[in-house]
Amino acid sequence: MTEASENNIGIPARDAVAKPAPDDTPVDLEAAFRDSQVQEVLDKLDRELVGLKPVKTRIREIAALLLVDRLRRQLGLTTDTPTLHMSFTGNPGTGKTTVALRMAEILHRLGYVRQGHLVAVTRDDLVGQYIGHTAPKTKEVLKRAMGGVLFIDEAYYLYRPENERDYGQESIEILLQVMENNRDDLVVILAGYKDKMDRFFLSNPGMRSRIAHHLDFPDYAAEELMGIASLMLEQVQYRFSPQAEAAFQDYIRRRMRMPHFANARSIRNALDRARLRQANRLFARADGHLTKRDLMLLEPDDIVASRVFREGVPDEQRPDSAME
């Protein structure tokens, strides 16, 4: 076999380190930022995601770090490939999956992942049923995610200490290995509830040490949830009548106190049901004189019919009761 370097027909290595430049070489951070078009993604993030202040700040910080890292590389300063594996913790419906998708796009624009796609998996996609099943399964997923971001939802289920022969451990070991050796090839994001994730990291220090960024997703305040509702309606070209808006504010306050509240996802579900009721209200209307506005407008009736108001129970508790 001939030495690989002899055969290289002049293709420069990816991210080749440039010759050292003099210390007073001017650096145009602004221009680099503009060229990366990362601002566009950050703006979109601001526009399309309500609240999430701490998360957005962290993302900006990470983007800044990566940009500086890239400039350093261009000037011939030493840089390790930064570790970019992350953990996203927060309650259901706080936007973890949504932000992970955006993260893939940001890392792609900054050149830290080559393709920029997101592969979202849970334990079942990684862990097999019998001996010899897990390794190929985990590797399969890792290979699919290379060039992009691997998002592992509820990552702590990979680790089941109560069963010492659980195959999850095998999967974790392969993950650890690839997270270390193939840092250039993929970014892993672990997601889940905060307390369970903390416990997972305690019993898997190897995993903890490979994660560079921990992002915590706070629960939304009532006003933020209202903002999310408006945004969601706008996207599908519906809107609240003024009374309906008041009713929905009331709905949010009640729903937040009930069990199984899933932040933005509960809002999405509530709006889906409101649209269902609106459609039925329009059908039931005797006069038949409908306008375009009627098709877009949600009325208080579409909201107060919810079981949240009548029985103090969320609708989704009983899927068959959506029409009530």
Added chain:
Amino acid sequence: MMTNHGSRITQGTFSFLPDLSDEQITKQIQYCLKNGWALNVEFTDDPHPRNTYWEMWGIPMFDIKDAAAILYETNQCRKAYPSHYIRLTAFDSTRGTESVKLSFIVNRPKNEPGFRLVRQEVEGRHVRYTLQSYAADQPEGERYR
């Protein structure tokens, strides 16, 4: 020797060139992926030109976006069979095509003794020719060291 030109087996695309670097292999893989072809790692220690079916290293890889994944499996195979022939084949599953579009060697033994030309005299002074790999005199797995 005409049966062992340059002491190298020349099968598949690029085989008259010096060995491809990993970087060059990566570019070829990315080209295949861009065309939607499924890549497959195959290996053998019986490189007879008529040995079309090499052993498969795992199953063909579908749904792959980035060349790193294919290179990862290639390296696993290289680790397990450092002195075997290893090739990548790219399969185009488009209806009507359904065949290999590109195949190239990504690993080969250090010494390639090549083939012996065997002449067999048959009736009427006819001669039949055939090739035999010197290495294949040894049992499987012991051919290239």
